[in-house]
Amino acid sequence: MEFRPCLGALYVCSILALGAAPSSAESRPHILLVSIDTLRAQNLGAYGYERNTSPYLDRLFAGGVRFDNARTVTSLTAPALASMLTSLHPHEHGSTRNGLRVRPNLFSFTKSLGRSGYATGAFVGNWTLKDKLSGLAEHFDSYEVLLTRKRWLGLVRGEATADDLVDVSLSWLDDHLEAGDRPFLIWVHMIEPHAPYRLRADYLEQIGVKRAGSVLSARKRYDSEVAYSDARVGRLLDEVFERVPREEVLVVFLADHGESLGEHGYWGHGRHLYEVTLRIPLAFSWPGTIESGVVAAPASIRDLAPTLLSLAGVEPPEFVGGFDWSGVLLRGEPAPAGRVTLHQAHKSAVGPQEEQTRLRARGLLEVGRVAEGRKEIYRVTNARLRVFELEDDPWETGSVSPQDAAPSAELQTWLDLVRRGLVVADDLPPPNLSDEDLDALRALGYLD
Numbered sequence: 390m391e392f393r394p395c396l397g398a399l400y401v402c403s404i405l406a407l408g409a410a411p412s413s414a415e416s417r418p419h420i421l422l423v424s425i426d427t428l429r430a431q432n433l434g435a436y437g438y439e440r441n442t443s444p445y446l447d448r449l450f451a452g453g454v455r456f457d458n459a460r461t462v463t464s465l466t467a468p469a470l471a472s473m474l475t476s477l478h479p480h481e482h483g484s485t486r487n488g489l490r491v492r493p494n495l496f497s498f499t500k501s502l503g504r505s506g507y508a509t510g511a512f513v514g515n516w517t518l519k520d521k522l523s524g525l526a527e528h529f530d531s532y533e534v535l536l537t538r539k540r541w542l543g544l545v546r547g548e549a550t551a552d553d554l555v556d557v558s559l560s561w562l563d564d565h566l567e568a569g570d571r572p573f574l575i576w577v578h579m580i581e582p583h584a585p586y587r588l589r590a591d592y593l594e595q596i597g598v599k600r601a602g603s604v605l606s607a608r609k610r611y612d613s614e615v616a617y618s619d620a621r622v623g624r625l626l627d628e629v630f631e632r633v634p635r636e637e638v639l640v641v642f643l644a645d646h647g648e649s650l651g652e653h654g655y656w657g658h659g660r661h662l663y664e665v666t667l668r669i670p671l672a673f674s675w676p677g678t679i680e681s682g683v684v685a686a687p688a689s690i691r692d693l694a695p696t697l698l699s700l701a702g703v704e705p706p707e708f709v710g711g712f713d714w715s716g717v718l719l720r721g722e723p724a725p726a727g728r729v730t731l732h733q734a735h736k737s738a739v740g741p742q743e744e745q746t747r748l749r750a751r752g753l754l755e756v757g758r759v760a761e762g763r764k765e766i767y768r769v770t771n772a773r774l775r776v777f778e779l780e781d782d783p784w785e786t787g788s789v790s791p792q793d794a795a796p797s798a799e800l801q802t803w804l805d806l807v808r809r810g811l812v813v814a815d816d817l818p819p820p821n822l823s824d825e826d827l828d829a830l831r832a833l834g835y836l837d
């Protein structure tokens with residue numbers, strides 16, 4: 390179990406000691422990290438969904454190792470992806486809500502890979518990932534947020550799509566390959582399944598949906614967005630493999646969080662810790678090096694940092710959280726037994742009327758803990774406890790505990806730790822949101 394108090398200074402100091410002594414450059418893979426926003430595992434074919442939403446991803450997963458039981462730490466974009474990069478929990482890195490930046494000068498696996506010789510480029514399509522809102526640009530050599538497209542000398546403007554992200558990242562890759570033979574890490578984050586769910590009519594036949602009327606249900610529109618995104622991942626990977634031999638590229642795929650499609654009377658993500666928003670697809674594919682398989686043991690979005698460093702031949706620093714899956718992936722070592730994962734939910738985005746000094750502390754909604762298939766969720770705002778036996782009740786339809794029961798000692802310890810991390814600290818950057826930012830967060834459903 391990894392209860393670690395937030396010691397921002399420790400992480401800042403520790404990166405100086407890294408020094409990064411990579412193994413031989415020849416054996417290091419290129420890394421293509423692809424994430425899709427708001428993509429819940431339950432709506433992908435490989436995870437048992439009945440509609441054909443993900444033919445490309447299903448093939449990718451079948452050729453690599455797919456994690457059947459992976460979860461994010463929180464179901465908000467910037468906070469979750471900051472945890473992916475740093476291995477820290479949101480109350481530790483500081484971005485607990487969209488619009489709150491991470492602490493400056495944190496460790497991240499991308500920075501560490503950069504110091505060990507990798508060229509790193511991020512291409513992301515979500516407004517909340519803008520550097521002035523997230524603070525994530527310092528973790529990459531090149532950080533591009535693509536929100537609008539300009540065509541024909543700027544005369545035609547529109548919302549950027551996953552295709553635009555693919556174009557920009559391939560252009561960066563071409564420049565990189567022309568400049569030399571350093572290994573690269575490319576991160577592409579596509580946003581399409583995020584609300585509002587648009588109808589992708591070209592994919593209705595593929596997912597087996599007949600368009601009887603002019604309006605399709607939100608679930609069907611969501612699935613059409615998933616199918617659209619799946620095809621863009623396919624295009625990206627196919628084009629990368631035309632440029633670089635497949636065996637030299639480690640592909641990692643995941644989502645930042647899932648989506649509640651009406652379950653528990655809730656549409657969206659962020660405010661609860663139910664499985665539909667916590668459970669994410671996660672897979673590693675590296676033909677010739679990683680044998681295919683499925684891992685049932687619990688995994689976390691925080692595991693990417695130690696695992697990717699190890700797979701790239703860089704020793705993960707001791708303070709890095711998460712579990713290093715490289716031994717399981719490369720040598721078939723057993724998965725850890727009795728793994729516990731910890732979670733937290735916060736109000737979605739910071740609003741203009743909130744008291745600036747209490748944005749973090751006031752935002753905490755829920756804490757959660759999953760151990761041995763048993764999940765506890767404690768809602769801070771009404772002191773309500775819910776407990777689910779996930780194997781018997783994967784959709785969390787009925788709590789096995791009285792609502793007024795006290796949280797377990799372990800969950801209470803976790804709650805106390807999270808709360809201590811939400812107090813105001815000098816190294817936590819204040820929000821820096823313009824009216825335009827607030828409008829964009831409102832359009833994404835993050836402001837009431």
Ligand SMILES: [Zn+2]
Pocket residue numbers: 426427465466467645646
């Ligand atoms: Zn997201």
